Amino acid sequence: xxxxxxxxxxxxxxxxxxxxxxxxxxxxxxxxxxxxxxxxxxxxxxxxxxxxxxxxxxxxxxxxxxxxxxxxxxxxxxxxxxxxxxxxxxxxxxxxxxxxxxxxxxxxxxxxxxx
Amino acid sequence: xxxxxxxxxxxxxxxxxxxxxxxxxxxxxxxxxxxxxxxxxxxxxxxxxxxxxxxxxxxxxxxxxxxxxxxxxxxxxxxxxxxxxxxxxxxxxxxxxxxxxxxxxxxxxxxxxxx
Numbered sequence: 624x625x626x627x628x629x630x631x632x633x634x635x636x637x638x639x640x641x642x643x644x645x646x647x648x649x650x651x652x653x654x655x656x657x658x659x660x661x662x663x664x665x666x667x668x669x670x671x672x673x674x675x676x677x678x679x680x681x682x683x684x685x686x687x688x689x690x691x692x693x694x695x696x697x698x699x700x701x702x703x704x705x706x707x708x709x710x711x712x713x714x715x716x717x718x719x720x721x722x723x724x725x726x727x728x729x730x731x732x733x734x735x736x737x738x
Numbered sequence: 739x740x741x742x743x744x745x746x747x748x749x750x751x752x753x754x755x756x757x758x759x760x761x762x763x764x765x766x767x768x769x770x771x772x773x774x775x776x777x778x779x780x781x782x783x784x785x786x787x788x789x790x791x792x793x794x795x796x797x798x799x800x801x802x803x804x805x806x807x808x809x810x811x812x813x814x815x816x817x818x819x820x821x822x823x824x825x826x827x828x829x830x831x832x833x834x835x836x837x838x839x840x841x842x843x844x845x846x847x848x849x850x851x852x853x
Contacts, residue, residue, distance in 0.1 A: 625782070625784075656840075656841075658841075664845060665742075665829060665843040665844055665845040665846055666783075666829065666831075666841070666843040667843075668840045668841060668842070671840065679840050681840060711781060713783060715783070725833075726773070726785055726788060727841060728785070729775075729782065729783035729784075731780070731781070731782050732781050732782070732783075734781075
């Protein structure tokens, strides 16, 4: 158990809908990262937050947005969903977000299926 | 942008034998970090081993070790005395030592352990 929690574990929805994925980082970690893993693909970095502020942005679609709240949990919002958005969405956390010894610890993921 | 390449989509090994998974990366940076993550059928991402680019000594964690060749931009993972529980997808990842903490992942190698 990495200490990172994600809810829900599974989500089934229809095209055009909007969903929210939630992540709670490890206790004490200030940075949260979101990744997308499509079928048989590696992980694609979406976005990073550090202590409530956006730190880095990857290949995140405009239909997707995220935020990190004062209690450091983060939410990833996916809107106008398309079939191709079906994937496993991982959240990871690390202590600071930069630094030489940082390792990211991953949550169990949320499996999204868009029908 | 940095790229990480895993040229072996699938590998197999006999139980108790040794297997080596390959990873190459492309970067213009001199300081960075390399990781191997394991993703078992549960889909959880588990850190296996990490290597700092400034260290010449190869990292070792119990049965797992790496062969880091900085000039060749190669970072292979050796699993000794393979066990059934080692069966999983293995992802190689790169992270810059600079600002931000984005990981770049390879597409993974699926390892089968044969009893």
